[in-house]
Amino acid sequence: MAASSSQQRAAAIAALLVLAGLLLALCGLTLSASVAGLAFAVPLLLLLSPVLAPATLLAGLLAAASAALALGALSILSRLLRSVAADDHDLVEEGKRRVGEVAAAGERTPHAALARGQGGTDHKKADNYYHYVAGRMVPNA
Known part of the structure; x- marks a missing residue:
């Protein structure tokens, strides 16, 4: 056994x-x-994939938009460089002239005249009002 x-x-x-x-x-x-x-x-x-395929399309669209913006920026920069190279006059002097024009235009407004105390506007300035703030006449304190 x-x-x-x-x-x-x-x-x-x-x-x-x-x-x-x-x-x-x-x-x-x-x-x-x-x-x-x-x-x-x-x-x-x-x-x-229902997630990956739209994500890939979105990434492609973003890349295309980025490339378009880069091309636009390069176009603007090249145009600026061409204008600077073509101009014989001084850009700083032209900028000063433009700032002077804007300042002179600002002095001709009714607000500027009231701020100087000249009152050169078509409306009457009351005696108890002495200055102009934010588009309104402010009374003497």
Whole structure:
């Protein structure tokens, strides 16, 4: 009997080893099939993704808008450089002349005349009002 129980035990161990090997082989096949399926499906999922496709379109539109703005800036800069190179007169003097024109135009307004106390407007200035603030006559304090 002792020999038969050891033979049964050896047969059971051998059967379990064969079963473990078979299960290990099936596990390897499943893993390799999963990896191959993912390798095939990932590019399709990325290309047809409901999130990635609009995001890619938006990134492309933003890049195009940025390129258009850069071209506009370069166009403006080149036009400015051409005008500076073509002009023989001093730009600083022209700027001073323009500032003087704006200042002279500002002194001809009714507000400037009232601020100087000249009252050179078509409306009457009452005696109890002495200065003009934010478009209104302000009374003496």
